[in-house]
Amino acid sequence: MKIVFRQTKLLMQLFIASESLFFVALIIAYVYFRNFSDTWEASTNYLNVKRTAIFSIFLFSSSGTITIAKYALEKNKRKLLIFSLILTILLGATFVFGQVTEYMDLYNQEVTINQNIFGSAFFTLTGFHGFHVFLGLIILTIYLILTLLDVFRQRDPSSAFLAAEWYWHFVDVVWVFVFFIVYLMPLL
Amino acid sequence: MKLFSFEVPEPTEALPSIKSRYGILQWISSTDHKQLGILYLWVSLFFFLIGGFEAMLMRLQLAWPGLQIVSPQTFNELFTMHGTTMVFLVLMPTLIGLATYFLPLMIGANEMAFPRLNAMSLWMTLFGGLLLNFSFLAGGAPDAGWFSYAPLSEKNYSFSSGLDYYSIGLIVTGIGSIGAGLNFVITTLTMRIKGMRLRKVPLFVWMVFINSFLILAAFPLLNAGLVMLLIDRQLGSHFFLPNTGGSALLWQHFFWAFGHPEVYILALPGFGIISEVIPVFSRKNIFGYTTLAATTVFIALLSFGVWAHHMFVAGLGNPINTFFAAGSMLIGIPTGIKIVNWMATMWKGNIYFSTSMLFAVAFILDFTLGGLSGIAVAIVPLDWRVTDTYFVVAHIHYVFLGGTLFTIFAGIYYWFPKISGRMLNERLGKWHFWLFLLGFNMTFFLQHLLGFMGMPRRVFSYPDLPYYGILNLISSIGAVFMLIAVVIFIYNIFKSLRSGELAGNNPWNAWTLEWYTTSPPQLKNFETLPEVTSLRPVIDWEKQKVAQKS
Amino acid sequence: MNESIYHIFRSSSEDTDIMNELFFHFFIAALVVFILVAGFLIFIVRKYKSKKLEKDKYTVLENRSTERITLFIASVLVIVFLFLTVKVMFRIQQTPSEEQKPFVKITGHQWWWEIEYLGDTLFTANELHIPTGDKFVALMESADVVHDWYVPALGRKIDMVPGVTNFVWMQAREPGVYEGMCNEFCGAQHTWMRVEVFAHEPEEFEKWFQEQKQKAVEKPDTLFQKGKQLFQDKVCANCHTIRGTSAKAKVGPDLTHFASRNKMLGGKAEVNFQNIKDWIEDPQKMKHGAYMPNFLMTEEEINALAHYLHNLK
Numbered sequence A: 001m002k003i004v005f006r007q008t009k010l011l012m013q014l015f016i017a018s019e020s021l022f023f024v025a026l027i028i029a030y031v032y033f034r035n036f037s038d039t040w041e042a043s044t045n046y047l048n049v050k051r052t053a054i055f056s057i058f059l060f061s062s063s064g065t066i067t068i069a070k071y072a073l074e075k076n077k078r079k080l081l082i083f084s085l086i087l088t089i090l091l092g093a094t095f096v097f098g099q100v101t102e103y104m105d106l107y108n109q110e111v112t113i114n115q116n117i118f119g120s121a122f123f124t125l126t127g128f129h130g131f132h133v134f135l136g137l138i139i140l141t142i143y144l145i146l147t148l149l150d151v152f153r154q155r156d157p158s159s160a161f162l163a164a165e166w167y168w169h170f171v172d173v174v175w176v177f178v179f180f181i182v183y184l185m186p187l188l
Numbered sequence B: 001m002k003l004f005s006f007e008v009p010e011p012t013e014a015l016p017s018i019k020s021r022y023g024i025l026q027w028i029s030s031t032d033h034k035q036l037g038i039l040y041l042w043v044s045l046f047f048f049l050i051g052g053f054e055a056m057l058m059r060l061q062l063a064w065p066g067l068q069i070v071s072p073q074t075f076n077e078l079f080t081m082h083g084t085t086m087v088f089l090v091l092m093p094t095l096i097g098l099a100t101y102f103l104p105l106m107i108g109a110n111e112m113a114f115p116r117l118n119a120m121s122l123w124m125t126l127f128g129g130l131l132l133n134f135s136f137l138a139g140g141a142p143d144a145g146w147f148s149y150a151p152l153s154e155k156n157y158s159f160s161s162g163l164d165y166y167s168i169g170l171i172v173t174g175i176g177s178i179g180a181g182l183n184f185v186i187t188t189l190t191m192r193i194k195g196m197r198l199r200k201v202p203l204f205v206w207m208v209f210i211n212s213f214l215i216l217a218a219f220p221l222l223n224a225g226l227v228m229l230l231i232d233r234q235l236g237s238h239f240f241l242p243n244t245g246g247s248a249l250l251w252q253h254f255f256w257a258f259g260h261p262e263v264y265i266l267a268l269p270g271f272g273i274i275s276e277v278i279p280v281f282s283r284k285n286i287f288g289y290t291t292l293a294a295t296t297v298f299i300a301l302l303s304f305g306v307w308a309h310h311m312f313v314a315g316l317g318n319p320i321n322t323f324f325a326a327g328s329m330l331i332g333i334p335t336g337i338k339i340v341n342w343m344a345t346m347w348k349g350n351i352y353f354s355t356s357m358l359f360a361v362a363f364i365l366d367f368t369l370g371g372l373s374g375i376a377v378a379i380v381p382l383d384w385r386v387t388d389t390y391f392v393v394a395h396i397h398y399v400f401l402g403g404t405l406f407t408i409f410a411g412i413y414y415w416f417p418k419i420s421g422r423m424l425n426e427r428l429g430k431w432h433f434w435l436f437l438l439g440f441n442m443t444f445f446l447q448h449l450l451g452f453m454g455m456p457r458r459v460f461s462y463p464d465l466p467y468y469g470i471l472n473l474i475s476s477i478g479a480v481f482m483l484i485a486v487v488i489f490i491y492n493i494f495k496s497l498r499s500g501e502l503a504g505n506n507p508w509n510a511w512t513l514e515w516y517t518t519s520p521p522q523l524k525n526f527e528t529l530p531e532v533t534s535l536r537p538v539i540d541w542e543k544q545k546v547a548q549k550s
Numbered sequence C: 001m002n003e004s005i006y007h008i009f010r011s012s013s014e015d016t017d018i019m020n021e022l023f024f025h026f027f028i029a030a031l032v033v034f035i036l037v038a039g040f041l042i043f044i045v046r047k048y049k050s051k052k053l054e055k056d057k058y059t060v061l062e063n064r065s066t067e068r069i070t071l072f073i074a075s076v077l078v079i080v081f082l083f084l085t086v087k088v089m090f091r092i093q094q095t096p097s098e099e100q101k102p103f104v105k106i107t108g109h110q111w112w113w114e115i116e117y118l119g120d121t122l123f124t125a126n127e128l129h130i131p132t133g134d135k136f137v138a139l140m141e142s143a144d145v146v147h148d149w150y151v152p153a154l155g156r157k158i159d160m161v162p163g164v165t166n167f168v169w170m171q172a173r174e175p176g177v178y179e180g181m182c183n184e185f186c187g188a189q190h191t192w193m194r195v196e197v198f199a200h201e202p203e204e205f206e207k208w209f210q211e212q213k214q215k216a217v218e219k220p221d222t223l224f225q226k227g228k229q230l231f232q233d234k235v236c237a238n239c240h241t242i243r244g245t246s247a248k249a250k251v252g253p254d255l256t257h258f259a260s261r262n263k264m265l266g267g268k269a270e271v272n273f274q275n276i277k278d279w280i281e282d283p284q285k286m287k288h289g290a291y292m293p294n295f296l297m298t299e300e301e302i303n304a305l306a307h308y309l310h311n312l313k
Helices: A003-036 A049-074 A078-108 A117-148 A158-187 B024-028 B033-062 B072-106 B115-134 B162-190 B203-235 B248-282 B289-305 B307-314 B318-346 B355-378 B380-386 B390-420 B426-452 B468-499 B537-549 C014-047 C064-092 C202-213 C222-233 C273-281 C299-310
Strands: C104-109 C112-117 C122-125 C127-131 C136-142 C147-150 C158-160 C166-170 C176-182 C194-200
Touching (some): A003 A117, A003 A158, A003 B162, A003 B203, A003 B248, A049 A078, A049 A158, A078 A117, A117 A158, A117 B203, B033 B072, B033 B468, B072 B203, B072 B248, B072 B390, B115 B162, B203 B248, B203 B289, B248 B289, B248 B307, B248 B355, B289 B318, B307 B318, B307 B355, B307 B380, B307 C158, B318 B355, B318 B380, B318 C014, B355 B380, B355 B390, B355 B426, B355 C014, B380 C064, B390 B426, C104 C127, C104 C158, C112 C127, C122 C127, C122 C202, C136 C147, C158 C166, C194 C202, C222 C299, C273 C299
Antiparallel strands (some): C112 C122, C136 C166, C147 C158, C147 C176, C176 C194
């Protein structure tokens, strides 16, 4: 294994581990306030679980399409690579769009970040996740542009792809936890 | 593809200086670990002067009861900024800077794993620090203490924008530190010279390595807390506002879950420096290499299970307090073993007291005292007596100053010849050492007594109770001694940079790899290196050379 | 130690006795450890000092037994002191039983103390009066930021955390004045958030308590009446309570028996006519950052108001 690839792998592992702790802290705050705050209002009253579940499926399936992209890269199938990258970006963007509609709905129900402690915890947690998804979209877009410009003809694309891919899986997995804790747990 | 490659004036042959062709542009665009290390050190020195100035103002204000040299508000800003600056912008960047310079050299690498990330870390640290200090000009510095207990740090109680600068500045420097941590771990894991197994790295490298994991795990927690604080202040959320459903204790938990590992982030690389300096000046091997390495891991693991000992008075309940008291006291065991091992390293050696070694020995003594007062506040009922008094002020300064700063001075006197190619003046160095030691103990030893006499920390004045005035006055005079010592130190640096005695490759006859190359090293640290077979490669190679010749 | 020196080891309760005892044990242990380290270090330094850097010398020495001995000694010390810690901690911070009703509730404000005698509701401020004798439970709350109650002679220190009710045991065996202070940084005037606790014999305390339960005094003289009127007109009553008048707000300290107190402004100044005048004239000058506004009164008005307050014995 080339040393750069190994270093990138380590970098992403450690970075993701470190970044997970950031989300762990936000999740702890959310759960803490749900269980111990006097002014917590049941999130199920406001949240649209069904719609968010559907939009979540878009995000989860983008993890699949990026795996196809990885396969395409390994097999050197340029068209498949570009196609699956575009698909991944579109799926991710759909999820972000879903989050925006959710926020708009909450805003119309007058649930805002400064309304109550639920709003504070909810918007901070999902907002930072959305922000990470957004960053991931930028990363993937840059990678797509570089592929389209044939930059990788002279350079090894594998470590750059690895970084983007793992980061994307990371935001996916974070959403699994966030979705479970924020949306599903109150229903159980 | 010209579009995506930028021509940066990176050094090509020799290490550049400000006088060189590219001048300052080369420094700010550099990705060379040696240049970045030097920049880290300059950045730290710059902030050290700011933080020191703040400290001097505080000691001036406290020199006698009832003085009104600065206003109460200014005083609160001063101690907040002093603490924040010294922890985040002086001690951390110095240690990271020394590691940036020497970690690749000590493992026989020519560069860090991610040179550009390395540069980014430096500039993040610097700009975060500048942002933090800019608050002085932007209506008022943060004024809620370096741990900014909510809700005092909220908009309702801290009106200026200081705490917004605090949040953003610390997030920015924090990201820089995480970058440095990533780089150290990966460099250590992937770039060691042939033969240097992970269990054979110099202890400084090992401790920076372990330390980097602490950085990676601790800073996200701080960042999460700071983000919530910032959102509270700017967007009106309620995380730390108890009257609208938030929790004041949650901030304390977040801050100290970061804050206590942070204490070890500041201590471990210092331990590493001591573990390099003491053997070299005692002409002996490090006593108990494996134990020193293992106890470091032990300390690092324990450091995440002790944070609530900062909250013994917050009323968390006896069972929780018991758990955290146990964890905190346990840390005394590996630390005690370390101290004994350092002394055993000196045992039966030929100890030469260069300034570096003097600082190392003074470190052992002062750090022992700081450690013991640390155990005192780990014993819950004693914590209920002395916490938040001047006793704690004395304790943290014995750990951070008598501990970390002394190791930094030891490291700088030890490595300056390698960095600059010239020796620091030893005579000035000894003046620096003795004045600083005297001033330090004068200032802070008495503060233990002030704590016993019930003087709370963070007060801008105090009632004229018996002996309060005189003890504080002596304490302030001690600070003046430290100031003089630091002036001598800085003078020494500038003088030695111009006209210091030339050092040669290995002035101390040390045996770690950084001494095998030239002083200062060329852009490419090493052309070729023989295989490393022991902890003392340079000595081994010299012996081999002699053997081959005869 | 000389009794005139103010120090935290002055003890007037069982809790502080055992805490002092624990401190003494730890102090001896720490002293021994420190002397051992320092002595050993000095010995090594003197014995193995060398005038110059012996560049060619290099000795190897390894010996596992020192580590084992250190490990053993350190572990024993940790176990002993952990045991003592737990023992003392559980003894001091006992959860009060049903019968042990809390006696007072102390609420920290920026920068004064509100004191409520529970059961027989009585509000005072800034000075705590207690009877000597058995230990009692005090509840600790905060109205704004984190404060910390610490009167060293009477018991442990305890944080006042907003949104949380903490409790602490206090006891004063001998009558007298016990000084304390806020120990957690709480803003601009953290320095001047000190407190005096007056411990009385039980009969004395009962007498004081009955006096405090009286409504505020009434005096017929015109200056007093003018001051009383001003207290209403100048919106002082929007923040302060004076029982017996229409002033009932609880933002600032209760002033019903203000002049019976020893000190004002969190221990910053003594209660006397001149200080009251200075304070009303320009609160910021006397206590920078304080929340009381400057009402820009005339000299005459200040005089009347100060006269009124100074007579609220």
